[in-house]
Amino acid sequence: MKKIINKPEDVVDEMLDGLVFTSASLIRRLPGTNVILRKQKSEGKVAVVSGGGSGHEPTHAGFVGSGMLAAAVCGPVFTSPTPDQIAAAIKEANQGAGVLLVIKNYSGDIMNFEMAEDLASMDHIEVKHIVVDDDIAVEDSTYTAGKRGVAGTILVHKMMGAAAEAGLSLNELKDLGDQVISSIKTIGVALSAGTVPESGKPGFVLKDNEMEYGVGIHGEPGYRREPIKSSKEIAKELTDKLRDAFKWNASDRYAILVNGLGATPLMEQYIFANDVSEILTKDKIELPFRKVGSYMTSLDMAGISLTLFHLKQDQWLDWLNVPVETTAW
Amino acid sequence: MKKIINKPEDVVDEMLDGLVFTSASLIRRLPGTNVILRKQKSEGKVAVVSGGGSGHEPTHAGFVGSGMLAAAVCGPVFTSPTPDQIAAAIKEANQGAGVLLVIKNYSGDIMNFEMAEDLASMDHIEVKHIVVDDDIAVEDSTYTAGKRGVAGTILVHKMMGAAAEAGLSLNELKDLGDQVISSIKTIGVALSAGTVPESGKPGFVLKDNEMEYGVGIHGEPGYRREPIKSSKEIAKELTDKLRDAFKWNASDRYAILVNGLGATPLMEQYIFANDVSEILTKDKIELPFRKVGSYMTSLDMAGISLTLFHLKQDQWLDWLNVPVETTAW
Amino acid sequence: MLTVENTIKWLDLFADKVAAEKDYLSELDQAIGDGDHGANMSRGTAAMKEALGKQNFGTVQDVLKTAAMSLLSKIGGASGPLYGSALIGMAKEAGNADTDLTSIVQAGADGIQKRGKAEPGDKTMVDVWLTVLHALKEGKLTDAVIDQAVQATAPLKAKKGRASYLGDRSVGHIDPGAMSSGYLFKCLIAGGIL
Amino acid sequence: MLTVENTIKWLDLFADKVAAEKDYLSELDQAIGDGDHGANMSRGTAAMKEALGKQNFGTVQDVLKTAAMSLLSKIGGASGPLYGSALIGMAKEAGNADTDLTSIVQAGADGIQKRGKAEPGDKTMVDVWLTVLHALKEGKLTDAVIDQAVQATAPLKAKKGRASYLGDRSVGHIDPGAMSSGYLFKCLIAGGIL
């Protein structure tokens, strides 16, 4: 493992200090916790709080700021934060109109966030949650933990942040969140695994000429391993999966997010985006919102994910577009 | 080589199409060229034009947009663009007040841009240029090609773009540019080399436990190779070099840029930024402008660079801070 | 019956066992999860042991509540809320006048199932808790029963937690949470509480 | 003396030689530069050959000007403007009534030096151009003279271009631009123009 770090057990603590140093005008750290709060308050508005394991930078803390997240709770690398930290974030973030938790669909995250919800309710803070499960790589069935939450989460953060700022109530936000999440689907491909600092070894090993479709952002297994393909072929595979899942029609409107997984440079992301755009143009899909970059990463994993978000209402596009003040959006 | 690309010889062409697809509202491609132009014009203002080899994404084209670059000329990977392309960019970008070229200090870049300047003068367009040479890794002497232009270039783009928008004349801009460049210094460290798609092999090879101080953004040799150190030790080495070069005093004001070289994730960049901030705080340096991210990359090179910019005038800080509309700033 | 002293002893033994087996638990998790179960559990149980050593406790409920809070605020991941919920449930039950060990373990198992919604056979710690509970009711809890319950998770296909993403590939591996729960109950026996 | 026909022949031979030695030129550049000199030169000379084949030329100046523009707009990097400037200078000189081959090569060398500011001994293509020029003036240009000029760059320490970043580590390697310039003049001889 070659990384620019100090002690592996200190990476999250030091990273958060570095982030706050970088964006000192926007955010602060709740003392004694791994909770990042935004400085500018929105009184009387619902506070949107997210979080999860670290290692996905700039997610989650990079999206704290006005118009987006009120707080992010940062767990150890790839490990859900604990209920006390989440509860502390809820308490600090609450502006009197309640708190909406954005949870990614992992057993650990759901259980810790739900317990925090219980704790917060003892403080008489109204809390609701939504669960992002955009990864269509693994089959969804009642016999599994269900689909995972991956890159689409940043679009959920943006939507919820904008809608909260627009004054929606906690109930309205929760309903909107459920609708939005069911309109977002993601699928990815990995070329190499990330290395958790404390373990020092890559999460899985791909051969020099191999890639794997459908790998999760913690290195969870995908659905097929094969020799590396061209960007065009990868674009075809991933858009085929998304077409199957969405069953779209010509002139449907989608937001698109091409997301680098950590070690993949922008050059490759743009080449891939170009190939995807050619396919979607043939399908006559409209793409009024487009974003390319490394937003939901998996440490130094090489690879890419493709997210589409069916824009069922014009309002949704407006909310994606409204400016925010964050480190990373 | 594992990359998400199609034919290696097509990477620049396809990447530029992908970039324009992503930021279609901001930029366009000059047909038949690798020139990216901004859509919004600033009539009567000096146009700031930059460029160089590709492989440094989001530099250069990611900084085209209002308030920053008027155009970027994108050469093949790590190879300067040709005079005809640069001349075409000058012609299209000119808004009647002349064109300032931002050149990085490489023999190839300087010669191609100077020839383009000659061509443009035949069209009676007033053109001047500034040469960025912020890399203090290699000794500057009249017996070499001099210091290289690296990550500090993006701060030069920002300053020149803001000052041009503020209405400075071409002569004023050129003077400002020379002052700004002499106030910016950068030094970096590489953990692994990037791989040029057409060659398919990494530009140099570091052992599993090795790093090299002072490597350039095309894999040019640095000044010392040694076993990988902690982030704190790397921060000390790089700030020591910068302190020597600037000879700063307590309460001097600097802008800081921590730049990832392509494959290094944000987590490491923030940890390193935190270590640098501790050292500079001890030196009582003020850092009113801070930026962390992968802005001047070297394909998939792992590593980091540290740039400091001595803010000799309050106006300079304002120009760094004024909002822009670009893909990547 | 649980007393303040033997409950502390039980949980201290558990912390020591987890510390000793930290790498093995992570190894089990590497095979079908994300390789952090040992790190998670030892972070939590070390904090628990420290908290239990710092205070004088008046009731078993207080001991269990303090233990629960340590685990909850230190483990994280999936096992944190599960062990935390188990111990909160046990603490509540310990407050009842006419309780007994079986009822307390029952409350722990209920807490885990309420939190994690796993059924027996889903290849989780629930499998161990329910087998242990059954044996307790019958007065037949032994190390052998516990070992067997842990081993019995190997042939199962995971339906909850991270291992469920592996589908059939989870078959043939012991569930890490089942193993750590096995340690908990072996320490109950080793602590002489039965 | 240069004619339209033999100038085209000369440059076509040069393009063929560069195409044949593309990998070798890049290998030389890998050692002390960035490994693209072969790719750069072959991209440019292929375009030049194509452009020269497409048109009927009235004067040597037109031939050289067309060649210059092809090289300039296709090579890029350092060698593009250098070869481009050389050929622009040569084209200008070829327009003079009382010119000769020596004056034309002199104009080429001047173009390179004006553009790149390299002095003899800086370990660049200039070293070959100036040695060739000297030999031409003395009427003594041979393949052996050219080879020797190219080889003579090896012991030098680079002071211009990318190789200069290597400092002392550039010693012991032939300069790639010197090698490609050597090809240019060997093709002059092979084309029977001397």
Ligand SMILES: Nc1ncnc2c1ncn2[C@@H]1O[C@H](COP(=O)(O)OP(=O)(O)O)[C@@H](O)[C@H]1O
């Ligand atoms: N829904 C659930 N119900 C019961 N036990 C579960 C559930 N999900 C996970 N587990 C248990 O948690 C263990 C994994 O814990 P751990 O590795 O610490 O957390 P994570 O999976 O978040 O990394 C599994 O071996 C399993 O026994």
Ligand SMILES: Nc1ncnc2c1ncn2[C@@H]1O[C@H](COP(=O)(O)OP(=O)(O)O)[C@@H](O)[C@H]1O
């Ligand atoms: N300033 C200069 N003057 C003369 N020749 C130069 C100069 N700089 C570079 N060269 C020549 O250019 C050659 C390298 O060309 P090339 O590899 O195509 O360009 P780049 O260095 O931009 O990759 C060198 O071998 C050297 O002969």
Ligand SMILES: [Mg+2]
């Ligand atoms: Mg985990």
Ligand SMILES: [Mg+2]
């Ligand atoms: Mg080059």
Ligand SMILES: [Mg+2]
């Ligand atoms: Mg685990």
Ligand SMILES: [Mg+2]
């Ligand atoms: Mg070269």
